[in-house]
Amino acid sequence: MTWGWTGVRGTWGGPEAERSMDLMVERLGVTWTAITLSALQDTPQSTQIQFRDRPTVTDDEVRWAIRAAKERGLKVCLKPVVNVRNGTWRAHINFFDIDVPPEPTWSQWFASYTEFIVHHARIAAEEGAEMFCVGCEMVQSDRREAQWRALVADVRAVYPGLVTYNCDKYQEDHVGWWDAVDVISSSGYYPVDDWENQLDRIEKVVAAHGTPFFFMEAGCPSRVGSPALPNDWALHGAPSEQAQVDWYRAAFSACARRDWVRGFMLWDWPARLYDEADAATDGDYCMFGKAAEAVVHAEYTRAR
Template identity: 45%
Template sequence: MDFIKGFTFKLNPSKTQKFAGEETKESLKTLVDTTGCDTIILAFIALQDTPQSEEIDYIGEHIPTDEELISVIDYARKLGLKIILKPMLNCRDGVWRAHINFFDVEVPCEPKWSKWFANYEKYILKYAEIAERTHCEMFMVGCELVQTERKEEYWRNLVQRVRNVYNGLVTYNTDKYQENQVKWWDCLDVISSSGYYPQTRWEENLDRIEKVVKQYNKPFFFAECGCMCVKGCQEVPNDWTFEGELDLKVQADYFKAMFETVREREWVEGYGIWDWSSNFREDLPEQRGYSVYDKPSAKVIKEFYQTL
């Protein structure tokens, strides 16, 4: 696996377009010029109503059509980008996806793991087929579905079915602090996680993750990482609700510290920084968030990627 100089490019509809069009092209081109990335993690989001819902909605205005998705992939290729396809899942009620959960022993009249995984499999296989058709370099079978990860047999079956339709590298994006909890890394090609670690605690977490990487002897990269521009957020970079004073330097310093520390670990083979929206101009008023557009951190990222 080549080192991933990556950025998450999240497909969001805007006021003037859906998911593909000139605005999306401008956003993607600006991302490449601004950060020097060579890979995009192309993300889009299906929905289920609550963490205990069995049905998964991946058809409608909240998600790109197949034609829109393929159009974005084709344009990314013209820019010389590698592509990791990342179908994600959120809950409409706002509860974080990590809390999707059901009884381990199925109970009549209660939501069931078997039904949820059957529906999730349909969602994932649809996009695995598109990943194969468009020659994406990597495919993610899931992201931060923490409570589901203990259902090992279901995940192993899903990964095998993905391999039946997709021939590229397959990974799963576990959440921060969960790298040593997943028991089925052996059936994947790459280990990946969300690296939202406190600025002062990178070393101890890298030590822990390194044991997992050595145990399974797989490539590893941070599929997500980042920090908001809020004073104090560098110690809780995963908290998107963190309140405080706007401070653009916090984000830039966080990336500097992360790159300086992590680059000493040769087994870390890349990043998928979070995130850049396809309708990035609508995000401009929100300076406190994870976006790096027109912020000092963009220069930090580009300079680091240019050294690799």
């Protein structure tokens, strides 16, 4: 399960965060967690990632979260993510392929992004995280193969564990540098009735590389209509626990028939949970106190 998103300063640590992690382990039966934080750049064409500033969690908070997870017997993937302050989805971060003075450039952006990522890779190494994720859903940047390979090399210079990249949904067969990482991962927000088609497509990628695969993200809001478009976090719909249950059952059933799908890092479990009495009226991804909680627990227990 993904824990702590988006990584708001002041929320990682203390009784509420402790309770959140305890309940995640107790209710879901997880064995891994992705400790996931975001840092901001101002616009999709900004070249500075402000990872030392608010609202991003501090290094001490990141260390606390990794240690708290490991104290509970979990394996950890540390996942630093860049977001855009103006609300644009990170997949749209983009620059000219050929440098044009005085326009911002990919090289300027990758310099700042590499500083951000390598900084956290050092923390992952020092705290013994078993996996490190070098990026998440960076669709427009995926084509910058040489720069991603250089970034992975810089990460490996400071971090000895497993390295992965979380590509976006439908992009598994559009990343040309999978051989640079140890594990292929993607965001599995696929429509409830389309899992078989998508798994057939992804299977060809996994077979071609002979590299382990898992879904670094996967989930569905508990809303009417969300199973058909689970990646749309802004979709309007009445709260529906059954909709979320239906999606999880379909996803788990389809993936259980593919032995190359090595697991999930579901989306998501915040550091500060809503009141459990409000679960039925919460239409977001978190399944705390909802019917899907039992579905996840049963699947994870069965899979051990």
